[in-house]
Amino acid sequence: MNIKFLFITLILLLNLGTTLQAQSNISNEVSDVGSADTGVKTIDKLLNVVDYFSHEDEKYAIAAYPAVAYSPRDGMRFGGLSIIKIKNQNTDNQWYRPTLLMPQLTWSTKNQVKAELGYDVYLKHWNLQGNLNLALLPNDEFYGIGRNTSSTQFTRYTSNSFDYLGEFNYMVHQKIMFGLAFNFRHQEVTDIEQPELMPADTPGHEGGLLFGFGPVFRWDTRNNNFYPTSGHWLNLQALSYNNGLSDYRFLTFNAEIRKFWSSANEKNILAFQARIDVSNHDRPFFMMAGIGGSKRLRGIDHFNRFLDNNAWFTQIEFRKHLWWRFSGASWAGMGQTAHRVEEFDLQHLQAVGGLGIRFQATKTDRMNVRVDVGFGSGGQKGLYLSILEAF
Template sequence: MRLYLYLISLLVALLILNSAPVLAQEQTVEDKTVDPPKPDMRSVKGLIPAPVLYYTPDTKLGFGASLLGYFRLRSYTDTTYTRLSLARLVVDYTLNKQTDQWLYWNIFTREERLMLRGELRHRIYTDRFYGLGNDSRKDDREIYDYDMVSAKIAVLKNVGFRSFLGPDIQFTEYYNVKLEENSQLGSQQLPGYRKGRNVGLGAIFLIDHRNNTAYPSKGFYLELSGYHFGKTFGSAFRYNNLNFEFNRYYGLGNDRVLATNTMLRLNEGEVPVQRLSTAGGDKILRGYARNRFHDDHFAGTQAEYRFPLFWRLGGAAFAGIGDVFDKPKDISFSTVKYSVGTGLRYAIRPDQKLNSRLDIGYGREGFNIYLMIGEAF
């Protein structure tokens, strides 16, 4: 694990050094979020109630209701506004007999002095497990059920240059775990095959130079976070988790954007199966279901071209590679996962650049479809 820590530290240092001139330039030329002065209004805000209809390989068709709140707080000293803050409550049911009640938020306080981020969630879920490693077989699929309650609360302070730093507390309780007969999870007694509690304390450092949090057209986003889960905090599992993400956005004119995303997830210790790194899902490697591949670590990168069509519609084309692994030597060209695909965007609120998206991804094992709110990254 020391090797991984060294590598990630070196990678972050190189990226920051390489981006330093760009950061200094963007700090001076980046457009401020300015709206015409409106004396009778101190902020931009709204609520969007909406039905929920989505599809993922893990849930099949899901439906329910959501309430999306958004706002941008106006400065006390000038006519600038914070970037878009979002809070969303979702209640839904899927044809896989799953239920989900989920409240999450990403909020900027006035003058962007603080960023408040977190979620509260209760879920009754049917999940799939194929085994560990990047060469697990589809024929080894097994189904297991569990209930979950979780809470995540992060308070990040603006430390200058649109950088934020602060603590993050995570709590998750898994219970009512039900396995198939002769299950791999049970026979191998993998961590998390029975009920268990995850409690961890960590820290997040991020630099957010995106010009818009919902649909960036220029700038970059870098996030580095680390957590320790242990019995000191009341956790049933003891492990460490490190995460790295770097996104870059290039405006090509006429509302066309080229976006890139690189992710790294590292775990060490007694990691429960529900918290293992995965390759796939609606964020990256969209040609695969989120839970198709499990292992301690994941590394991947992708690029996406976004462009307008007509009215409120837009399109996207994306491609990426990545894989899960236990040791770096486990990654090979014969098993590395690739994903290509295309998508359709519909502007829910064009003035705030808030989109819903339909993505169709293709990978080594066929197609997967995702219908979600917000961009993948």
């Protein structure tokens, strides 16, 4: 795996060097990228092939691309991803909210299958958003619970799950919403290779059915919901699984803030994120708070590497338009997990940093497909392919 990772990282860095060289020769507007013009006809033809993967008109924008990626959890992944945007009548530059649909389907060299549909729908006074995720993972890994676990001591097991996290939000103002969130999950945990590393008293050892719901408050002043360059996003959410429809009983609460600044031409963007997740009781391990993944601290070896009842993380990212449809990003972040909130300290911080490339999927909207390479404390690393920005 290390050889594959280094090889893919090298390719990514070579691509970054190419786009930086192109940037020194050519300058294009981000909002209307047009066609590639490097002065070399063969290269231009190759670059402009991407237009065959997308379509855009006055009402819709659709882009679909093949996906090839690597992550420590999945191995090499192959499949397809797409972005479907349905435009609305609100073209106010200070608050533009189209409807987005984001389906993905991938298979990995570890025989893992993932099917996902994310949606973010805006009606006159309502916002409906959610994520449906089917994951068949015959070689998933469990490292234990807590911040003192070892990266070399883990057991493989089969994790099959269907997860639906959704929200119904009423917009009392175009920037302020109140609503109801819900989470339905069916989880199977089988074929544990080393039962001594996942003993029977591990919360969630037998899988189960979960259903939770609770209130949401959101204050959103971003100027764009998929590539913001100014404004902030504050989200507060609580979910209760203390009902007769769930095999587990616990409460969760999370608070998250995102803030964005940019230069006058919006080609240089600084983005900040901070989030905390807490619980009043032991959650099943597959629902525990974590700090790894493509939308959290990119650079932690495995999505399940650090799990516990409570977690927090923060990160800052610099985004810069490079050339044509390509942009670059660099980030740094830190965070930790803890069994109880009062156990948060400065001695168990996990730090990450990394670089990434973004490709603008359509000509007139900054809906990006991104590839990120992250490095973390203790020699951890990860490479991620995803749709839209991490935050």
